[in-house]
Amino acid sequence: MNFTSYEFIVFFGLVLLVMGCLRNFSLQKWFLLAASCAFYLTWNVPCLALILFTAVTDFFLARKISTTPEPGPRQRLLVTSLVLNLGLLAFFKYANFILDNIAAVLGLVGCHVGPWHLNIILPPAISFYTFASLSYMLDVYYERMPACESVRDYTLFITFFPKLLSGPIVRARELLPQFQTRPTVTTEDVEVGLTYFMMGAVKKLVIADQVAPHVNLIFTNPGQYDGFTLALGALGYAIQIYCDFSGYTDMAIGCGRVMGFRFPDNFKMPYSSGNITEFWRRWHITLSQWFRDYLFLPLEIITRNNPSPMLRVSINMMITMLLCGLWHGASWTFVIWGGIHGAALSIHKIWTVKNPLAALQPYRWFQLLWGGFSHVLTLGVVVLGLVFFRAQSITDAMVFLKRTFTWAHGGTHLVSPYILAAVAGLFLVHVVLQKDRNFAEELPKMSLLPRIIGYASLLLLLVVLGATDSSTFIYFQF
């Protein structure tokens, strides 16, 4: 059930109706849990057992950790949880990837083994709920939060339908306290929620779904197109994935808000970033913060005695980003994407420390010139990474890049007006709008006229330019 489908509108309407009728908060939570399970069932029936198993197991392990004072047993309980969570993730998501690579390595040493392939289905949202559960276990272990006392609340936290399939990756310490007391839903909350939802729908249906057919075509057979078309395809994909994913999370935040629950923002106009570090503070924020808090910082602590801080940070960043790439999917193209970002982050870190142009910083002309250059460079690195992220294989990505950088003239010249319009529109939005503003929060606080104009514009965009045959959100595959 997609957020942009008729079924979801009916489903969500029913959820709100029943929630409104139920006066008891405990009953509301039971109902939300049932609704979340029903929502998950529409994606996959057998995998519901897996998500419930993860939730219930982690709930009891965390309770046990919180009541165990001795460090040894506490550590063993944590390790049990980590092995269980990561083991399930590894099995369901990476088993075939691992087997393929073992077979390839054995082939290199002359030991040819037949292709191994396990017929495994990828449980929807496994990457997202595993990370949510892991953060809870680690927070309880490090006593950053108390263990949840209700198995229903914890299972609801894991399965809560608005954020279940593609995040935002809400931490337990952000959402569980909201399940303690009945949320007060004000009219402003409803309006903010609706605004988030409409903005997300515009991003998804008006932009992402309209450029998707051309982008998909170009990436399916990059050797067939000329350099210009491929460059346009890469830019188109940058727009598609941003509008698709941020559109989803906007709708998730909107749904939660209408019910009185608040989720953290996941995107803040990332393509307006002046450097790659800033990009990661604006792109998939909840994931980058997760990797920072639960992987990068612990790595920094473990390697704090390394004599070269710059080398230490660079290596830790690279490890973090490589694993971040692998989190997205079991393919070397994702690992390369992570590697490109890891390298870019490390280079930026070194640059900020040993900036050879620091003496020019006070000059206005330099600030303008450098600002423009760093924006273009950041965008260039992001788009370069996305070519690997989207390509079906490393070979395809290399063909894509070779033909783009050599500005190949042979091949089909496809000028997609949809991609051109989307690039122009998004560029204009990023230039005109102040990048730290949040219009979904601001619009409902404005006076009547700007609100009417704002909502009418969003609605008009949807009914004139919105795609009706909405495709599945890109991040559902992760």
Added chain:
Amino acid sequence: MKRSIQLVLVLIAATAIAAAGSHGVASWLKVKTQAAEPFTIGKSTGNPPAFLAASSVGGYGIVWDQIAGQLDTQIKTWGIAGGSPIEFEQFQKQIPEARTTFIVISTYDLDEARPCDFRAAIVPLGQAVESLQAEHADWSYSKQVLSQYPMTWLRTLFPTLGRSRGLMGAALINIKDMVKRSPASSQSMAGPVIKFGKGPSEDEYTKQKLSDWPSSQVVGKLVAMRVDFQGAHNFDGAKKLALERMLQFANQHGRALLVVMPISSAYTKEFISPELVKKFEAALQEVEHSSPQTDLVRLDQVPGLGDDQNFCDLVHMNLTGQKLATDALQAQLKQVAHQP
């Protein structure tokens, strides 16, 4: 004013403005909102009329005036953009006096992956549900069919809803006209317009040859078509069932001619695999089996007719193709007339 009342007023005002805007855009871009437009082809001769069920593929492929002249009768039909037997079935019963019925199909028309945009406006909801039950349709297909109904209702308020691709194409043409490019060039981009009974179509669009298109234009059109497809290609669904019912009705009241039109080789190469061709043939055999009296006219098997030089786009014939196809149909009609 109470905040909740304020919100309701804001939403009502925003909806009203968006609805006005949607009507404005539909009017500017001349969006077709009428589901079916009646046409009468040929002069009244006093003979019982013939009924024609054909989408733009059949409309562009044959000069129906000539057919009406040959049969010495009027032909009554309805222009339905993207129409298929499901929609035409609703109109067939309106002229029970018809003694000859032409039903024109192709691998494009009979494909279940390409639902008519006006189906919900023509076929009553109850009948659509019955039809889905009869063919044991899966949830995905049922959802695709049934979701057209709320959209049709919403289109009263927002006529542009669900028509974004066509609107963007039309807007592009209007903008090009505004910046004073040759009207002929934009007319050739505009796409087919159903106009039965006006003689051979001689607009800029039908003078084109698909074989002259640059590869990028072909690719662009194929992408647009791919987007319009919903679900897998299939010829064994509601359209086929409706076709069988139409043929049975026609044969009970007179004679039925099932005309199978060719589709361009570019389209066939991209979308209709050899396996799908087999499925199409199997569907035709079943249709023939259910109505053995039907006269089958296979224009798709006329040598060379499916060549890209006979098409003005991926599915519609140009003037050359139209002439060839009309001649072939007339020859077949003569043969049929001589049969006992």
